[in-house]
Structures are given as C-alpha cells and as structure tokens.
Amino acid sequence: MNAQTVAKPLVKPARPWFSAGPTAKRPGWSLAGLPDDLMGRGIRAPEVVERFAHGLRLTREVLAPPADYVLLYTPGSDTGAVEAALWGMLGERPVQVVAYENFGLTWLADVKTHLGLEPEALTAPWGELPDLSRVDPKKDVVFPWNGTTSGVRVPDGDWIADDREGLTICDATSAAFAQPLPWAKLDVTTFSFQKALGGEAGIGVMVLSPRAVARLDAYRPDRPVPKLLRLTDGKGFDRALGEGVAINTFSVLTIEDWIDALDWARGIGGIEALIARTDANYAALAAWVERTDWIDFLPARPEIRSTTSVCLKFVDPRVTGLDEAGQKAFVKRFKALLEGEGAVYDMEPHRNAPPGLRLWCGCTVETADVIAATPWLEWAFETAVASSEIS
Missing domain, CATH: 3.40.640.10 (Type I PLP-dependent aspartate aminotransferase-like (Major domain))
Known part of the structure; x- marks a missing residue:
C-alpha cells in the first residue's frame, strides 16, 4: 500500500468527534434544547x-x-x-x-x-x-x-x-x-x-x-x-x-x-442499550484493526482491551523505525491531516502514552461514524508517511 493507492475518501463521519474527554455529545444534542x-x-x-x-x-x-x-x-x-x-x-x-x-x-x-x-x-x-x-x-x-x-x-x-x-x-x-x-x-x-x-x-x-x-x-x-x-x-x-x-x-x-x-x-433503553452501543462501536473499530497491517492494539490480550478508550500502536517499520520524537511528530502530522479535512478530531493518544492513535468508542458515538472514520485513518497514514516531514 502506498500514498498513490489510497485516495482521499468521499464520505466523512457525520459526527467526527472521537476525543476521550470531553467525549462526543449525545446524538441530536442541541444547546437550544x-x-x-x-x-x-x-x-x-x-x-x-x-x-x-x-x-x-x-x-x-x-x-x-x-x-x-x-x-x-x-x-x-x-x-x-x-x-x-x-x-x-x-x-x-x-x-x-x-x-x-x-x-x-x-x-x-x-x-x-x-x-x-x-x-x-x-x-x-x-x-x-x-x-x-x-x-x-x-x-x-x-x-x-x-x-x-x-x-x-x-x-x-x-x-x-x-x-x-x-x-x-x-x-x-x-x-x-x-x-x-x-x-x-x-x-x-x-x-x-x-x-x-x-x-x-x-x-x-x-x-x-x-x-x-x-x-x-x-x-x-x-x-x-x-x-x-x-x-x-x-x-x-x-x-x-x-x-x-x-x-x-x-x-x-x-x-x-x-x-x-x-x-x-x-429513552434508548438504559444501561443495557448504552453498553450495546459501546460494544458495537468497538467491534467496528476492532474489525478494521484486524484487517489493517500498519496498526494494532496497544494491549496484546483481547480480554483486557478497553471498549471505550481504544488505544492503538503503529506496527509499520516506516513509523516504528523512527525515534520517539519522530513518532510523536508523525502523530502530529496525522492529526493535522484529519482535522484539516474535518474528518476525525482528537484521535491522538494521551501526552504521556506511547505514540499511536486513540479513538473513543463510547455510547454517544454512532457506529456508522466509526466505520466512516477508518478510510480516513488509512488515507492520513499513507499521506503522513509520504510527507517530507518524516522522510
């Protein structure tokens, strides 16, 4: 896979908010309400x-x-x-x-x-x-x-x-x-x-x-x-x-x-419905991780992986071969590409965590938006790899 084979996606998440805190507002939220x-x-x-x-x-x-x-x-x-x-x-x-x-x-x-x-x-x-x-x-x-x-x-x-x-x-x-x-x-x-x-x-x-x-x-x-x-x-x-x-x-x-x-x-069914929404979001992101060769879960063991604050690590040598400062610069570039397109906001890890990605998959996120975000992650990765900033 290279930058030439990853075209910029046409469809963006309707609600591109994936911050781990404050997290996305509930669907349909309005200050006027x-x-x-x-x-x-x-x-x-x-x-x-x-x-x-x-x-x-x-x-x-x-x-x-x-x-x-x-x-x-x-x-x-x-x-x-x-x-x-x-x-x-x-x-x-x-x-x-x-x-x-x-x-x-x-x-x-x-x-x-x-x-x-x-x-x-x-x-x-x-x-x-x-x-x-x-x-x-x-x-x-x-x-x-x-x-x-x-x-x-x-x-x-x-x-x-x-x-x-x-x-x-x-x-x-x-x-x-x-x-x-x-x-x-x-x-x-x-x-x-x-x-x-x-x-x-x-x-x-x-x-x-x-x-x-x-x-x-x-x-x-x-x-x-x-x-x-x-x-x-x-x-x-x-x-x-x-x-x-x-x-x-x-x-x-x-x-x-x-x-x-x-x-x-x-109104949507209480705690059981909230957990089900979270699980569906996590499953959608996990399916993408499993089929994508440059990213993996930070926790190796599936039974201890968070379903809300999903933390991912780079496994592509084009990134892992960089020193820590270079990897952090790569994440910064990755983030800028996504946010410049208004496609995915706040996907960077905590400042004290290893360089990688973090996407919130809690109950206020829509599964369709998780699915729509993943092609943008692929585009941003290959575009950032190809950029002169990490050459």
Missing part, C-alpha cells in the same frame, strides 16, 4: 437543589447501582471525586494502588507524596495489567476500572474478595455507562460527566456503598481535608450531599446538560 429558567438562581434555592437532586435520581435510574448505595456530586470532575475519596477515606488501614496507566500512576503519587502514606504499588507496563491476585482483601485498594490512557481495562471483578475488609476505590470514569460494573465489588466508584455521557466538564460523581459511608462516619484522618474534598460534617458523612446539595457552586447549565444526556440514555 436545554432549559434556562434556573439560570442565575442561587445554588441553594429550593428549585435548584431539587433540579440537582433530580439529576442524581436519573443517574441512579440509568446506572442502576444497588438501592442502598449513595450518589453525590463533587467539584473537579472525576479527578475531584477520586481525590475526595483518597483524602477522606485512606489511612485507616494499609493501601494498595493498581497503576497501569497515567491516572493510576497519578493516584499512586498523590497517596504517597501528598497524603504521606506508604502505598504498595501494583504496576505494569503500558498495554498490560498488574498481577491482580496480589490484591490483599485486608487492605484498601485504589484502581482504574478502565485505563483511558492505555486502552486497558480489568476483565472483571472476580479478583475482588466478597468478604474483603478494605475498601475498593474505583476510578470508573471511562467505564461508567459503557461497561458492566459489578457493584457488589465496588465501595467507591467515581466518574465525570464529560466522559460518561458526553456531558460538560467540571463535575464528578461518587457512588458510595454502605461500607464506604460507614468509613466516612467512623474514620477521621489526621490530616486536614480541603473544603472542596470534604465529604463529612461534624457527625460523619454529610447526608445532605446525597440529596443534591453541592459542596461548592456548580454550574446549573452543566447540570441541565447532564439531565439531557440521562434523559436520552433512559
């Missing part, structure tokens, strides 16, 4: 609090955690939600951190450097998982369910003990609403609007099991917890948070956008 009657109202106004509470009720209805789990909003998207759990819950018992991509490594560094704890690190190279049999049920464990930056996910929750003594703190931001989550195995589950359903950024969600609530009720860390991360009042867990009360001032427009996404999700 969001209500604005509460814009400018106080965050504590009863009507505003009720609207926030409505968003939590819808989240529960679509995501379907157990009835005795508590949902609440946090500032700072998924990062804020994870940090609130780390700062407010860790330290009672030893902790392990499962780190196999950028964000797991971030949580590991924060637990060690900022909380001053001595976590046991369970690490693996990019594209792999650590040995999960090393997870100790007597210890707290922090882990990403799905590695947004590596394209790796845990295959299931079988490695988590039912009779565990520690808490499981799961960063599920690129798995929620797209992959099955075994709620009985999860004590703290976090995600953000802008990944889960293509919402606007800035607000995170925590889903707390009764065991997590009990930890907040009984445990007081010996470190000061910043107000933005504080989940407790003078009596223990602040129950008002589970009723839609905000820790700080949130954007009402962002909440309305989240409610819009949830209404769409409920």
